[in-house]
Amino acid sequence: MVKIIKKSAIACLAALLPFSVSSEVLTYTENTNSNTQIAFGYPLPIPIDSMTAVNGFRSYEFLKAHHESLAMLNPEMTSIQVGTTHNNREIIAYQFGDANNVDSDGLIEPAFLINGTIHAREWQSPEVVTELIEQILERKTDESMVQYLLENTNIVILPVLNVDGFLQTQRYPINVTNSPGTTASSSQSEKFAQPRDGRMRRKNMPNVDEVLSTETDRFNGVDLNRNSFHFFGVQEGNNDPLSLIYGGTNPFSEPETQALLEAAKLGPESELRFYQDTHSFSRVLFVPQPNNARLNTITQNIATRFQNATISQGANYFPVIDDVGVGIATTADYFAYEHLIPTWTLEIEPPQGFQGEPNGGAFYGGTGASHSGFVSPDSAIARIRDQLAPAQLLMFYHQAGPAYVKSIRIADANGQVVYAADWQTNGNTRSLNILTDQNLNGGEQYQLWVQFSKPMRWRNNGALMQYPGQSVTLSPSLSFTGNANGSFNRNISTGASNWQDQSGGELTGFANYRDDALLVSFTMPANVNVSSTSGTTNFNLNISVQDFAGLDIDANPATVVDWANGSWSGLENTNGTLGDIGGTDSSYQIKVANSSLTLSTGGNSSGGGGGSVPWLILLVLGLVRLKRKSR
Amino acid sequence: MSTYRFIVLLVTMVSIDHAIADAPLLMKDISASQLYTDKEIQQQTAIADANQKSQLTILQQEFLTFKNINQLDIKKLTKQDFALLDSAIQYQSKAFKKHTEGPLPIAIFDIASAAKFKLKQHHVWLKSQTLENLYRSDWSGFKKRFLESEDVLSVSEQAAKLELVKKLTTKETLFLAEQLMNSRSFQDPLLIEVILQSKNIDYLGLLLNKLQTPIAHQIIKENISQLEKSKQAELLKSVIESNQYLASQALNQYAKLPNGYRSKSWLASKLKDKHLGASVAMAIAQSNDPLRYEELSAIVTNQKSKRVEVANALLALRFAKNEVADEHLKKLVEGKYIRFDDMQQEAQRWLK
Structure with missing residues (x-):
């Protein structure tokens, strides 16, 4: 606690100093390197004001409008406001199914929850989740898997949880601020090593003014993927308000994580059988393993099925299995340990750590600059969306349960x-x-x-x-x-x-x-x-x-x-x-x-x-x- | 640290036990000494330069190699630089940190990718030098080479050509655009670049009616807005009519045109379009014309309106995000004028 107070006091003092009112704004570029610029080696995506899917990343306003239009046009999709962000923006979840909540046997339907964009900078996430929504609706009368799922299960999808943070990253699509502890005279690699605001914001936005250059608030925010109950505060940094992985004052202290719990209630929670938190990057699944052998066997089995489905689409989403009983207070940990259901953190491409495959932005022929993996080029996202939809639908189908x-x-x-x-x-x-x-x-x-x-x-x-x-x-x-x-x-x-x-x-x-x-x-x-x-x-x-x-x-x-x-x-x-x-x-x-x-x-x-x-x-x-x- | 030392370092470090190719390295695949915390990375890299003469950790060695590669000037690469880059492209990282979200070791410095990119940049630069010399000395030879099929060219030559386009005159790009249009698709990067450089509006129109690559969005947002308003309206209408892929974004740009340049009736007629209707609703909402709200309400209450039309009229009111539009929505919902139950319920939720 003393440590926290000390750090907070330092932050406050720093805020009062006249020379520290502005942080240094840095720029990501395609090819130019300098002390304030770093090249990624491909054009940086700028949010596109298009409601329909494009070879690129849609702006939040248009993505949300697209979701709302789909909900208006399709009786199978219902919008529910599950919360409000720190900056008073709606958090919307969408429910997919028929008018009733029972299956063909009159039993309460099993439910699945997909969460998107908990970390602001992970732009691949809302696109992948939106593709899933689109495929569900495009195939709603397929007289096959999707129609069966709509009539016999309850799918809840929350495309953008960290709305404030996501908007901040889209407001500054090529800009970040310098890493903690660096100054204008620091080297390029030091400045770009740990960018925390602008395009690379990860946390939510309590007491953040949305102006990138404001020094005093740029490290503020809670890592919403460390704000859950199980394993709360176990990591170094979870208790430091300035840390990238600050977990908040207490579990579910944040309106955004509370909204996720509200979304789970749409299941309702007691009927949940699968949860996915959709992140980028690394092209892996991080799979929690509570102390429940049967659950772990099932989860590993379906994680392999997920991987095989992605391999058939030209990608390889490798399941990385956690040690039993070990977690870090992610939302995937929460749903696995609290509700004993298969869960994982899906880390969308680019890959990271695969021998023989370039890491991060280098996967796309880029420089592989620090953090470039959060920035897939426009040209890649349509493929990524398509590669992941079949695997996710298969998880719903599997967890709907064995046939009889x-x-x-x-x-x-x-x-x-x-x-x-x-x-x-x-x-x-x-x-x-x-x-x-x-x-x-x-x-x-x-x-x-x-x-x-x-x-x-x-x-x-x-x-x-x-x-x-x-x-x-x-x-x-x-x-x-x-x-x-x-x-x-x-x-x-x-x-x-x-x-x-x-x-x-x-x-x-x-x-x-x-x-x-x-x-x-x-x-x-x-x-x-x-x-x-x-x-x-x-x-x-x-x-x-x-x-x-x-x-x-x-x-x-x-x-x-x-x-x-x-x-x-x-x-x-x-x-x-x-x-x-x-x-x-x-x-x-x-x-x-x-x-x-x-x-x-x-x-x-x-x-x-x-x-x-x-x-x-x-x-x-x-x-x-x-x-x-x-x- | 001398370049020679880097080479020695790389040669000695290239050998590493590889995990199977279709799986990432896992925590069990590395030793504890290879794993660094953020704090250690910050501390060790900060003093790496100063410590060059003493014993360096793997992390510091990789940091310096990475830094050295990034600092190489692609226009002045020496023999030693090439030797360094050639070794580096095979290098497998040995210093890792743990992934923020799970038990996965992540290479701290991607030396191989940095080296590959540097070599790629160098090759592009070399090609661009050759092409530029040809351009200055032999237009006929340059033309021939420029128009050669992409299939027979190296990636670096293609990139060099793209860079060179910016140096050509309008007349030259116009000529090259005409030639390329005969042999290439409108998705071809070189054709796109010469058309943009030629500033020919007719060609730009032809291009946008077909284009489906990421650059299309930049053109719609930036290039078109530089044209005079009537020309913008004409081009955008054409794109909306003929390029379904770009239509949603083009509608948004069209909505931003001043009143006199937009056709309200044309927009309204598209509200019932199954694919584009919702984007039209957004465009109508953005045109911020309160008079439209009466018409939109009328569409909702008209018993003859089709389902898609009613939905999009409601969406236009929703997207407007102002009090007048909200008032219209409220009246429609509270008066139960929306005859489709699911839409009534959805609109009701907007008002909560």
Whole structure:
């Protein structure tokens, strides 16, 4: 505390001295170097007054107007003022979804929160977040992933949190003030080493007059990414008001961080399943790891999926995993530790620290001058925006949760439904409502239609393919198993083409979204063993599928999957064990009659048992069956 | 420190254990002695010059190398300088600081990039010397070389040409622009530069109707505003009509023109444009004409107005940010004149 008072007193004294009223204003240039200028090696972006996306960085006024226009034109996007900055400017969050807050089962929707521009100088952030908004709205009627997300989840995006700071950087797009402790006679590298105001402002703007040259206030402000509860004040500098990483007087002391908490309430917080704080630069994800092994496994898994999605787009966003239980009071730390959900700090390009790749502005052929990484050239931002949107959307899709089988229909060759079952949700449980349950006959052909709770496959221009950067088995796995008079296992041949991308509903096409259903023809094996008394046997229909984010379906839809204590709840694997991995759903018993009484096994069946039955017994059974038929 | 010492230093320091190429260096990949705090960096670099003769830390060695490279004059590079730069472009940094946001070691001085940039600047300068000599001595030869396809030229020659354009006369740039327009797209940097230098308004118009590169925004903001007002209006209207990419920014510039030069009816007619309507709303708002607010309110209340038109009329009132416009908005919201529920709700939120 003494240290703080001492530093503050020095700052106050400095402010009163006549020779220190003006700081030295320095300039970033394309090619010129001098004692007050430093070359980046490419043209410095100047904010562009355009509402539509351009090859450059939009001014805050036009970016905000663009967000407002999208919210006005699209009922799926709603604006909510979540706070007001120190300088009395609105902080707006946008909510994306349908009119209700429940999913197709009537359950409260899972929520995701994306925060942008917490650090003023990181101009890549609002552009990347805005691209995400644009892609959500452009694809809102895609009958696939985005429409599913809008109808079944709640996405909250806050494009610019540090509005005052961001405006300060845009007010002085090529100017900064000299580093702390330097004077006009210091060397160029010393002056430019730690620029703190103008284009390189990071913090918010309490008691800052917006005039760049004012010496007395240029170090003021709180690092909003050190103003959270968990790990508050742990770093050297967090308690020093003049430090770049000053954390404020207490956690959430700042109106901007309070606004972020308000944005989280739109989820509401209890339904949050993913949080991303969007920064630049370094081209990595900083991934907090609370002391929760299941959460950490899930988070690392999706961070890898995120990375793979970006690699497929030509970038490599590498996950840097924090040590367990270690943090620095970032907002990603807060949401990870407070709500036990996957979170990270996304550091947008340029890269930093990758061997063989130039750092910062040198990545774009520039000089690599200090802090040039915060200044991507205009020509790069459109690519950056596009590269990151698929990965972010995939995170929403993944964290929406594992799919489950919603409905089964089996029809005979005449189109007559012989088996129909729907899962009906009631609170946290479901029951299987069997609507039709007739015998299927051995040797006859049927159509099987299975509906899932989410779109299961990804298409590009109509062609079914892997989601960018992912690798899942595209063909579902279906089989019949039985054990009456010997075990029996017969796979139903499936292919990618069985996924339905035309509307039509049961036994015809998809139900709600493209590829949320598959339709397969199969022939009921003729060589099945049946009960000697009933002439039928029960087969289990087994369904095993991964969605396009690689999540296996819930093996037991009877318990509704949710998110609790850092992991999935109600998710069972094939053996019925609760955990974070789904499996094969074998909930469906199909009655099969064997009219032809061909009791030998064969074909593709594995197991079987008919062959091991003594011939005498078979003969007796056959006679009994013949006698029955003749009645 | 002599250049020779730098070379020795670089040669001995080039060998470093590389992390895999597709991942950054992590904290576990470096030793504690390679990691410096901001305070240490400040202290050690401040005394590095003075300590040249004593033992230097890795940080100080890299600082001095970096400084030395940056101070090289690209027009006077010596043999030793080249040797230094050639070694430096391969150099892998060994002094790091921790990333502010997470556990990632960050190179403090990017020596390799600084060296590459210095060499690039030198090569551009060399090319520009050759080109300038040719320009002064042999116009015909210069023309031929200037117009040569970019594909067969080095990056430094392209950059040198771009620099040289500023030294050409208007007549020369006009001629070169005509020639280049036959063979290159309007996104070509050289064609853009000669057109700008030629100051030919017709060519500028042709260019802006197609241009989609970052420089387009600078031209809209700076170059066009230097033209006379009627010409500006004509050019901007043309851009708005034909270049969807630039239209939003062009509309903003158009809105800044004095009253007599702007066509209100033309702007109003674009309010229903699905792609540009919101930008038109912003332009109308910026023209700051209170009489427009009645018309905008009328669009909102008109039962025949389409959804997009109503939305953009409301946005124009919102973007105006003045009391009169707010009063109109208030009346529309409180009177429930907005017939689309979601828009009514959104506008209601603006008034809170």
